[in-house]
Amino acid sequence: MTADLFDATAMYDEDYLHFFAESGADASKHRPVVGTAHPGWSAAADLVWRLLDLEPGMTVLDLACGHGALANALAARGCQVTGLDSSAVFLERARADAAAMAVDVEYVFGDMRDLPWSSRFDRVANWTTAFGYFDDPTNRAVLAEIARVLRSGGRLAMDLDNLAKFLTSYNPSRITATRDNGDMLVDRHHLDPLTGRFEVERTVVRDGRARRLTFVKRLFAFPELRDWCTAAGFTDVTGYGEDGQPLSIDHNRMVVIADLP
Known part of the structure; x- marks a missing residue:
């Protein structure tokens, strides 16, 4: 694997x-x-x-x-x-x-x-x-x-x-999700044209604590x-x-x- x-x-x-x-x-x-x-x-x-x-x-x-x-x-x-x-x-x-x-x-x-x-x-x-x-x-x-x-x-x-629409609205960073209590997900984006991969560095803010993670999708x-x-x-x-x-x-x-x- x-x-x-x-x-x-x-x-x-x-x-x-x-x-x-x-x-x-x-x-x-x-x-x-x-x-x-x-x-x-x-x-x-x-x-x-x-x-x-x-x-x-x-x-x-x-x-x-x-x-x-x-x-x-x-x-x-x-x-x-x-x-x-x-x-x-x-x-x-x-x-x-x-x-x-x-x-x-x-x-x-x-x-x-x-x-x-x-x-x-x-x-x-x-x-x-x-x-x-x-x-x-x-x-x-x-x-x-x-x-x-x-x-x-x-x-x-x-x-x-839909890649065609995705590219027209591409933004290098954004608040992806929020909750009423102030919790939020904040993403920073990188699109690699050589691999077709969309790479995201995500900051999760929840209950006053923050953590960072990354994910990749094709x-x-x-x-x-x-x-x-x-x-x-x-x-x-x-x-x-x-x-x-x-x-x-x-x-x-x-x-x-x-x-x-």
């Missing part, structure tokens, strides 16, 4: 839930959505349902499921949902919310680079910029893992930053990710915006839909 580009355990912890899980300001599940708007979870579930052509009873993997907002919403609509994430903190929250909603979701602690299934799922959702956190060969291997766990005729929906233009999906075995790769319309420069989000033959 390749070395991680940053400490994901430090990044995706209770502080992240404190700022994002209960906020309606952005629908981020557990991955940074810096400078881009994202629809709320009801709208996200509607979009996933439509673009994945879901029906009650289908088996769905929410890959990098975070605290389970999408997984629980799809389970409430009748799908057989499995959620996988590498954060024990987020999975604990996901299970608690599922119990409160009286929905049945199988939550699994795991790594998207080594999925414990083969040809099991009708659909895979990878939502809210939950892809692109490794080096390029490993990111491509993750796509191959997704193809491996899908059944023949399966479909992937992947929600990411940004993609649609043609590049389309070619990666095709190389992993997918066909009919198409791109949409957060409103479900064909992708344009005006969309904040890029939703990639890829089918297996």
